[in-house]
Amino acid sequence: MDLDSAVFSSHRHTSALKSVAGNELEMDLSQIQNYPKILGNTDPMNMLKYFAGVQTASEYDSGIHIQGCDNAHNYIASGGVPVYGANHLFGLFSVFNPSHYPKMKFRRSVVSSSVANRLGGFIGMVLPDSLDRKVRGDFSIGIMSAQGTLSFKAGKRSFVHLSARRSFLNMLYGRWLRVDGNPMRYGFGDYNLTYHIDAGSRDKIWIDAYLGNDKAFLGAGNYNVDLGVAWGNHLGALHWEHTAGDYVLNQTMYVSGYGVDASLYQDGSSLKVPSSIGTAGYKGKIQWKDFVSGADVTLYKVRPQAPEKNLNGNMDVDDSELQTAAEFDVYTDYSRTLGERFEVNAGVKASCYLSPENKTFWGLSPAVSLSYNAYQMGKVTASYSYQHQYLFQTGLSNIGLPIDFWFMAGSHSLPQSALSGSLSYEVGLQNDMYRLSMEAYGKRLYNQVEYNGDLFDLLNSEYDLDRYLLKGDGMNYGVNLMIHKQSGSLTGWISCAVGRALRTFDDPDYPSVYPASHERIYELNALCSYEYEKWQFSGTFVCAGGTPFTAPESFYLSAGNLITKYGEYNSSRLRPYIRLDLSVNFSFRKDGRQENGLNISVYNVLARKNEIMWRLNIDDGTFSYRPMAFFMRMMPSISYYHKF
8 A cells, every 4th residue: 555645844943033832932042142243242132123013222212112012011021020121221232131041032912811911012031940061151241341141050950040241331432422422421230140940850949130230421511411320120039830740830929120310410409310110029820731820919119200309409309109009910821722723822811900099900801812824824813902001101201211210000090901903924935944924913002191291390399290291092003024034044034014103192282193202103124144154244224214203393591491382292203213233253163062252243334323312402502403313323343252
């Protein structure tokens, strides 16, 4: 009897990026060094900004905007624990040292009820665990910073992972560190410790800690004003995983926090604007066959922006409330394959939120996705979810800079919510050498806020946060396209997106529909990496529409005070943002035991003067309103790396 045979073949996956279950992407951080570096660093969160549906961020924009959502709508986590203020150097790279974490997981939208209450995407760093050798190291030193990770066995079943990073930007770049002609100084450091124990065949334990700090100083000569900002974040967590037959139990206890202290000095007067957020919580999750169920408890202590003024010796301290709140969640998720082609994922979360005013808010968040797998013809997925969020972030920048602050739902605003839907299609081409993905999405947002004040408003004798909050609803919609080359010596992807992020406000002075402050209507991104023997060449290219801003119609002096009359809210736009980065690695030695070499990279090869914002400029009594750009048009860097 003869049997017909079928042969299925595919190319070996060599890209650091791969698609996994549902709408989740996973990046292997051990391969991330193949991609372009910024000042000697390849940052995992910056790689996200080249994905379809993730907005390009300019310099000084530290936000991650996914499908038109605000930065604060995302859940950014290390081992499932929230991380606040996850950026260094105003967003050029994140607090996540890529050599410390093995993988990064990413979802454009939340369809799993196990993720915390957020309206946007999910970015999660996976903690390191066991080692396949006694000692492993990954170190690099460049002209801006030095960083390293050392992992070693501390016992028969225990492992230690230590990471540190410290900048010396001022030492070598100091003469070029200028913002609009004014001197700037900046420094940062971050430190990681993960202790992992294989406590038997059924139990694993992680003790994880992180500490980071940043300091920036800007001398603004034309205004005779000096500005200093110091901020930092911390995290501590204990994780336990227990396996018993078909059951997997995960439990986590943690603390996480972030604080910022901004100070302004002028002619004997000063203004300090501190703010902070701290959380403590418990997460419990149990997996059994097709079900995942769990419960979360989160306690918040938040200090919103609170001006402290010293005007010519007269102290004025804003007694801003210290907000305490609590959030309790229970959830269950169910995943099932129906027949040979259909797959369903469904979940529901019930939440109870206790506001700082002791008001109770209840929320029910359902989520469902249905996939049809046509195998070689591709896979179609339709998703729906309704989400809640009880935490807000806003401020002078509205783009996630360290001077932005957090506050809880309650007296300032009702809890946020969003109704989301998407339809996606993905298919492998040429034996999975390429992967094509397309998505159309829509998201209706409720109880949104944008900050409409400026620095001078903080000097008012009666500062009231509610006066500067625009409140309303929003609508995000758009389409994304991404083609990813997954195998071969040349890997990378090209993505493009078209979308809107629109807002309406309850204030009668704002009767129209306005673009959100971070909106980019169109984007084109490309990233590629090519490996040839001891050489690795890589590059990124960005072309994105400009973000909106509110331009003044006129300004004049009255009794020595500058009075500005603004035009329609967010009716003007910056020029399109265009940037090309190039990088090359040369390995002196690369084998199974160790690797060392040099990296040379250039940020913004085209030396394009991309606009960051428009600002009022005063020069010898002459007033002008003009665009402001990054402190360097082009940034070359060189670094040495060594792995073993």
